[in-house]
Each structure stands twice: as C-alpha cells, then as structure tokens.
Amino acid sequence: MTEILRVENLKKSYNGFLAVNGVSFSVQKGELKALIGPNGAGKSTCFNMLMGQLKPTAGEVFLDGERITGMAPRKVWRRGVGRTFQITGTYQSMSVVENVQMALISHHHRTFAILPRAWRLYRDEAMGFLDTVGMTDQADRPCSVLAYGDLKKLELAIALAHRPRLLLMDEPTAGMAPSARIDLMQLTADIVRDQGVSVLFTEHDMDVVFAHAHHIMVLNRGELIADGNAEQVRNNPHVQEVYLGGGTLFKEASHA
Numbered sequence: 001m002t003e004i005l006r007v008e009n010l011k012k013s014y015n016g017f018l019a020v021n022g023v024s025f026s027v028q029k030g031e032l033k034a035l036i037g038p039n040g041a042g043k044s045t046c047f048n049m050l051m052g053q054l055k056p057t058a059g060e061v062f063l064d065g066e067r068i069t070g071m072a073p074r075k076v077w078r079r080g081v082g083r084t085f086q087i088t089g090t091y092q093s094m095s096v097v098e099n100v101q102m103a104l105i106s107h108h109h110r111t112f113a114i115l116p117r118a119w120r121l122y123r124d125e126a127m128g129f130l131d132t133v134g135m136t137d138q139a140d141r142p143c144s145v146l147a148y149g150d151l152k153k154l155e156l157a158i159a160l161a162h163r164p165r166l167l168l169m170d171e172p173t174a175g176m177a178p179s180a181r182i183d184l185m186q187l188t189a190d191i192v193r194d195q196g197v198s199v200l201f202t203e204h205d206m207d208v209v210f211a212h213a214h215h216i217m218v219l220n221r222g223e224l225i226a227d228g229n230a231e232q233v234r235n236n237p238h239v240q241e242v243y244l245g246g247g248t249l250f251k252e253a254s255h256a
C-alpha cells in the first residue's frame, strides 16, 4: 500500500491551549480509517487543519507526497481532498440528480453561462453517482422531501462527483438512527473497496467503527494514543483506560 496522506507532528494552539498536540499518522491509498476519541479530543480541529479551514500552529501535512500545510481550502479541495458538505437551503428545492449535476458542473469548471448544455451533458454521469449510493429511484425528487439518511447518501454522491482521492468525513452519521448509520458506513466501505478512494472519518458509534474501519486511531486530549487495527486498539491499555474507565464507548464494557 502507498500513502495518500501523511501528517507530521501537527499542533493547534488556542491561546496556549493545545487542542491538537503533536499528532502524526498516515492514511494509505484505498484505506478506510477512523479517528475516534472523546468529545473535545481534537478530532474536528485535526480535520479542519487537513482541509485548510484552520492553519496549524506547527507540523506538516502531505498529500500524495506534496506539502499542503496551511493551503487554502479550495486549493486542498482541488488537489483531491473531498469532504461531505451538508446540503444547504439553496439547493433544497433542486432535485436529487440536479444536485449531483451541479457538483459535476463545478468539478469540470463549467460556468452557469452554458448551464442548459452542461445540464444535459452531466445527467448520465450524475445518475452513475446516484447508482453508486443506491438512489437512482429518487433522482427526480426534490431534496426537501428526502429522508435524513437519504440526504446523507446524496451528500456522499455529491462528494464523489468531485472524484476525491481522499474523503474526510467528520461525524457523517450524526443524527442518524443506528440502522441507517450501519447502512451509510457499509456503503462507504463498498465505495472504498470498489473505487480505491481513501476515507478518514470520525464516528461516535463504536459498533460502526469496529465493523467497518480498516484501521482506527484514538485521540485523547489532543494526543494520539493508539493507531492500529480493531484488535490492537481494543487491547490497548491506554485506550481501555480512556474509554472503559468511562464505560461508554465499548458495548462489551457497558454490559459487563
């Protein structure tokens, strides 16, 4: 396997408080990797530094060998780091397939001046992405009527339309029912397998994490305390101390 993302000694200080304190890790091509940790551990801060929303206080980020540390979000995005955006009010009235078509137009740098032509041009391609997420039967429904889980799948289709090499998903299943969570992560795992895209995600539901992630990293108080497969992370004494002590994250523990 080859590395798509490498993070070296990343730090973010807020007025002297180190929200992220010297984090180093890598994500391989075609890997589905989870970043977990208690609330306030620094997961979102990490993600925001990877995507360019936040400038690191120290450290380096490399995408496929290229240094992207501190680069503006749009530049990072253009280099193939995707993220799932929540569909905003503006696009709610558009149909499902139109939302994906919009993403394709944006991806291919088309402008609205040639909209009618671009519209026709990208319908088939957009339907392909809807097929990937299992939503072709909903193509012509307005987004405003979609169930929450379907909206999340559409957001995934839109992210894929930009053909990311690395997809960052910060709590993609937040607010979803457990079965829909499993569904969305299964779908994500299938996409990783079939399309060779790499995914880094955060998630609260440990069943989802341990069922789907190839590797799991644990962040605690801004520091990475584990990075390995499910077995290694489960058996890591420091992780057990952080999570099992609270008894909240591992089902086995809360039932014990």
Ligand code: ADP
Pocket (backbone or CB within 6 Å): 014, 019, 037, 038, 039, 040, 041, 042, 043, 044, 045, 046
């Ligand atoms: P997580 O996503 O793991 O829940 P965050 O990355 O959101 O954690 O936050 C990590 C820590 O940094 C928390 O203690 C949070 O209060 C603090 N923090 C996050 N953003 C800011 C900010 N803009 N200013 C000051 N502190 C912040």
Ligand code: MG
Pocket (backbone or CB within 6 Å): 043, 044, 045
């Ligand atoms: Mg967060």
